[in-house]
Amino acid sequence: MNKRQLEVLRRQIRYWRDEVTLNPSWRAICDEFELQERIEGSLIRFQFKDKAWLREQAKRSGYGDLLLDDAPTGHRIDAARSGLVNEKLAPVTPEQQYVLLTSQGGKLPCAGVEKLQPRMSVRVAIDDLALALIDVLVIVENLDVFDHWHCTNLPAELGTAVATYRGHDSVAKGVCHLIERLPQTVQIVVFPDLDPDGLKIALTTPKVNSLLICDFTDDLIAVGSSDDFNKQHQAAKYLDGAELAAWQPLWTELKKHKRSIKQQHMLAHKVELRLIPLTK
Template sequence: MSRKVFKWVSDLIKTKPDQTTTRAWSMIGSSVIELYHCGHRQNDKLIFTAQDKFQLRSKLKSEFGIDPFFTTQLPDDRLDIARHHDNEKLARLPPSHGHILINSPNGILQLNKQQIQLQSEHILSAGLMCLSSGINQIDHESIVVVENLPIMQLCSAFTLPPLCQNALWIYRGDYKSGAKMNACYDLLKRFGNDKNIIVFSDMDPKGLEIALTIPHANYWLGPETAAWTDCLKSRHASHSGFDIQTSAMKYLMKISDTACLSKPINDLILQLRTEHSSYRQEHMYVHNIALSLFPIT
C-alpha cells in the first residue's frame, strides 16, 4: 500500500460505483489487483466490476478505518496515519515538517505571553526546536532570520545594533537539520506584518536574494559600510562562492533596475558585482566584524 494506491482506489470506486469500469493497464492498477485480489486483467486493460469496487472499498475501510469513497487521500501527518495504520510512514510530510529553531541573544524567548529562559552558562545551545504552529503570540519587537545554522548558537556573541539585541532569532531552515524553511516562512507570514523583520545572511548574491525574498523583511544585517571593501577583498573572502551564485546575481541586478531598493542595498549589489566575492557569516564572527542594519527598501 502507498498513498498513490489509496488515491487510485478512491478515484476508481467513486467512478460509477454500480457499473463495471475499464482502465488502461498501469503499475498501480496491477498492484491493486495483486494486493487485494479484486479486478482482473484483460489484454492491456484492467477490469473492475461493481462487486470488485465494493470489495475494494470494504478492504480499505477495514485496513485504515477510513472510507475511500469519502476520503480521497490519506492524512499528511504521521501521527494521524498512526491512528489508522501500522505504517506511519505512509504520511506525506516528514516528522520535522513543522519544526523551527529559535533563539535570542539575551537568552529569553517572549512567546505565548511567557518568558522562557534559554541560555545556559554550561552548555552552548543553538536554541529551542519547536513547532511553528505552537506559537500563537510573539512579544519580541523584532525577528532576525538567520541564513546559516552555526550562527544560531552565536547570537549572543555578536556586537549587535539595539534592534537585534532582544529580538527573536529564527533559523531560516534547511533539508538536513530538522528545522524547516516552510515552517519558518509560515511563522513570518503570520506575525511579520507588525514586526521588524531583519535578515542576517552571508554578504553575497544568495544572501541578499534571501533577504529580498523573506516575507515582510525590512532590514538586512551585515558588515558596516566602511568594512565592505576590506571584507570582500580579504583573503578570507570566497571567489568560488560568488561564481556559483550567478542566478542570484542576475536576480539582484533585475531587482536593482526597478529602483525599489534602498541606496545601501543597491550599492552593495554593485560592489558584489565588481568584486566578484563572497563574505560569509562565519567569517564575520571569527574576525569580529562590526554589524549594522540596512533598510531593504
Template sequence: MSLTRRQYQLVCSAARKRASQVSYSAAWQALGRQLDLPFEQWLGAGNKLELDRERLSLLCSSVKALYGLDPLFDELEGDRLTLAAKTANEKLAPVAPEQEWVLVRPCGVTLGLPVTEYSLRLPISQALTLITALKLGWVTVVENLDVFDAWQPELAALNDVPGLLLFNGSQQQYSAKGVKALLQACPIPVYAFGDLDPAGLAIAWQLPKIRGFITAHDLASLAHIPHINHSADYDAQHNQAQFLQAQDLGGWQALTQLVLSQRLSIKQQHLLAHQLPLALYSLCSSAAYDTLRCSVGSDKV
C-alpha cells in the first residue's frame, strides 16, 4: 500500500492549519498503518485524532522519511517527471501522462510525410498550432480507436475543407481529459462521430462545443437492417439512458428520443461495415429538433 493523493492532502491540511483535531476516517486509519504511527493512542472523544505540535511534527517527518515529501511545503503539482524529482511515488502527480496530449489525424491535407496512413500524438498546444497552420475547417471527435484509424470522411459538410479527426480517448487509451481541454480552446467547429446508442450520445453530449453528431443518413430504416442493432447492449446502458432523460437536451432531443424509443445500440463499426451513407446532424440549438423530426418521420420520434 502506498500514500494516496488524498491522504497527502489530509496531512498537508492538518499540518498547515495546525489542526488540534481531525476525524479518524478510513483514510487516516490507512495512513496510520502505512506510517506505523500509534493513531489509536491519539484518539479522543467523538472518534477524533488529537493533534498537538509534537504529533504534527512526527506526522510530517514520517511522511517525509518514507515518501520524500514535506507536507508543510511540497505541493503535488505538475506531471510525473516533475514529481519524480521529489518522491519515489511519481504517480501522486495530478497530471497523468496522457492528459496534455491528444491523438489526431488530419484529413484532406498532406503533411509531406513518406507514408500515406498515419496519426499524430501531439501536445494540446501543438495540435492547436496544427489547426491554425493547416487552415483546418473542422474537428470531429471519433469515439472508437479502430474507426478513428480507418474512417475516411465522405460527407459534403466536411469535405469542403480539410479537417482533423480527434480520438476521444478512454481509460485505457489516451486521455478524454486531453480531448476536452483541446475542444475548450478549439477555434473551429467541432462535431462528434460516435455509437448511435445512449452511451455514444451521452459521451458526445458532454464534450465541449459540439455542434453536430454524425450518424446514418437514413435513420428511419436502421431498426429494420438485420444484425445491426445490439439490443442486449442497449439494455446494459440503462444508466446512460437515464442520464440523457434527465438533461435539457435542446437540439439533441429528437436524436436521443429516436434512440430511446427504438432501443437502438448501433456501433460506428456497423455503420461503416454496412457502408451506410452518413450525415451530419446539426445539434447546436433547439431549432434542430424540427429538422431532425422531419428527417426521421414524426411517428419515429
C-alpha cells in the first residue's frame, strides 16, 4: 500500500464504518488483503469481525498497529527505527531534504567546497548549507543542462551563482524547501526551456526574481518544435490569464513564433543568455 491507502485503512480501523465507497484506494486495499467477497457494487460491506482481522493483517504485513500507532513521521530511517517494515511510507523522502548544487566557477562556499571540476556537482543536505553565503540561486529545469553548467554562456553577474537542478515531484519539493529557507535578499533565477511550460515553471517558482533566457535567433527558431509548443496549450492558457509583468513581451513574442526552444539547443548553439527581472 502507498501512504494514501494506508491512511484510508488507518481511519477505517480507528473510526469503523460498516460500509465504505469503493474507490481506487479501497480497491488496492481489497486486492492486498483479499477482500473481494466484501464488495457489493460500488460499496464494500464489512462485518464487525473484520476490524480485528484487518488490524492483525496490517501488523503481519509490516504496517504496524493501525489502531494504536500514529502515522509514521520523519524520514525513512526514522520509520525503520520505529519498526515499520515498509520504510517508504515515511512522509519525508530523501529528495525533500537534499539538493544538487554546482557553480560555473567551481566554488561553493555555502557547502564548504573550494573547487569542483567541470561536470561535477554535490548533493547536500539543506540543513547543512550556509545559507547566508548564497547571493544568487539559479534553478535549472533539465538535468543534462545542469550537468553542463560549465558550458553555459552566462551573463557576468551569474559567474559565481549557485545553480541547482529543479527536478520533478519530490525533487522539486527539495528545491522549494531550500527557497523557503533562504534569506529574502537572495536573488532567485529560473533557467527553463523557452516554451509555455518553461515560463509557467518560472512564474510559479516561489520568490522568483528573474528569468534566465536566450533571445530569439533564426537558428534557434529553426530547431524549435511547433509540436511541443502546441502540446503545451494548458500552460499557454495559464500564461494568458496570468500577470506576467516584465515577462509579458517575451510571452507575446513566443506566441508569435509558436516554437518550443529547449535548453539543450541554447547550449549547443552557445547562445548568450540574459536576465529578465520579473519587475522593472
